[in-house]
Amino acid sequence: MSAASHQGEVVLVTGAGRGIGQAIADAHAAAGAHVIYVDYDAALAENAAAAARDKDWYAIGLGADVSNEAAVNAAVTAAVEAFGPITALINNAGISPKSGADGRKSPLWEMPASEWQRVVDVNLTGAFLCSKAVAAGMIAAKKGSIVSISSVAGQTYCDFVGVHYAATKAALIGVTKHLAGELGPYGITVNAIAPGRITTPMMMGTASTTNELIRQATPMARFGTPDEVAQTALYLTSQASRFVTAQVIDVAGGWLMT
Ligand SMILES: NC(=O)c1ccc[n+]([C@@H]2O[C@H](COP(=O)([O-])OP(=O)(O)OC[C@H]3O[C@@H](n4cnc5c(N)ncnc54)[C@H](O)[C@@H]3O)[C@@H](O)[C@H]2O)c1
Incomplete structure (x- = not known):
């Protein structure tokens, strides 16, 4: 992807304060897009966006909990005011609760219903709310792309994640295929x-x-590396993939070969 491959694009990335989300946001900003770094932790979002601006990229940081509809809508409104209609959304924000020094997941028989609900709210409802918030603008423009970060754990058994995580990551694949149909x-x-x-x-x-x-x-x-995921996201929001939809691409080095 060239340094200008995404010029004119306005890209909103959730969970962009660190990790994979920050790498995806940075890759788009480096490719010339105007990027909105959204994170639950407003300071993380602002720091990541400030680091991007230091590189002369176009970036703003916004704090928002993707599971809160009012916060999501406010973030999208602020983003459009700053940079214009959103042309790409990356649903990246996600949580995978673990406890103890050995990073233990809760097995089904110990999982509090509140923990199940929070993971569903963030990993799944968050993607629904963000996709809904940008859809009208994309439909009006008759262009756009939505990329959701699922997991190999949504396609097969991984013993170190909880059932809530596996369920939401599998559901994101269903959401992806369904929305590809509705928005295609x-x-x-x-x-x-x-x-x-x-x-x-x-x-x-x-x-x-x-x-x-x-x-x-x-x-x-x-x-x-986070950048290896980011490069795949960059492809999926680029002109190079304009006839690619409803797909799940593993970026896993062949692990589990789902
Ligand atoms: N790291 C991995 O090995 C791996 C593997 C498969 C899938 N994933 C997925 O990739 C995505 C990013 O993972 P990561 O490893 O970078 O995680 P991370 O925990 O390092 O970063 C996640 C970011 O999301 C933010 N976030 C959490 N809840 C949020 C909310 N409610 N609203 C907005 N932002 C919120 C956090 O503040 C954090 O900055 C997640 O969806 C994760 O499930 C990660």
């Missing part, structure tokens, strides 16, 4: 990325012994 007639593509093990603060929440077993089970024998 308006020239809007909708796709998902299923990362394997990627080096981010979320990954560090899992025990290092577990992560090492995943590395050994990955044919490419290493973890992925």
Whole structure:
């Protein structure tokens, strides 16, 4: 992708304060897009956007909880006021609750219903609310792209995540295929990325012994980087993929081969 491949694009990335979301936002900004860095943690969002502006990229940071409809709508309104209609949305914000020093997930029989609900609210309802908030503008423009960050854990069993996480990541694939159908007639593509093990603060929440077993089970024998996920997102929001929709692309080094 050239340094100007995304010139004129306005890209909103959720969970962009760190990790994969920040890398996706940075990759789009480096490619010439105007980028809105949205995060639950407003300071993280603003710091990431400020670092982008230091590189002479177009960026603003906004605090918003993607599970809160009013906050999502306010963020989208502020984004459009700053940069114009949103042409690409990346539903990246996600949580995978773990407890203890060994990063233990709650098994079904110990999982509080409140923990289940919070994961559904953030990982799934958040993507619904953000997609809904940008859809009218994309439909009016008859162009746009939506990319959701699912997981290999949404396609097969991963013993280190909870059932809430697996359920929401699988559901994002259903959302992706359904919205590709509803929005395709308006020239809007909708796709998902299923990362394997990627080096981010979320990954560090899992025990290092577990992560090492995943590395050994990955044919490419290493973890992925946030930028390797970002480059796939950049492709899915680019002109190069304008006839690609309803797809799930694994960025996993061959791990689990879903
Ligand atoms: N790291 C991995 O190995 C991996 C693998 C597969 C999928 N994923 C997915 O990739 C995405 C990013 O993961 P990561 O590893 O960068 O995680 P991370 O925890 O390092 O970063 C997630 C960011 O999302 C923000 N966030 C959390 N809840 C939010 C909310 N309600 N509203 C707005 N922002 C919120 C956090 O503040 C944080 O900045 C997630 O959806 C995750 O499930 C990660």
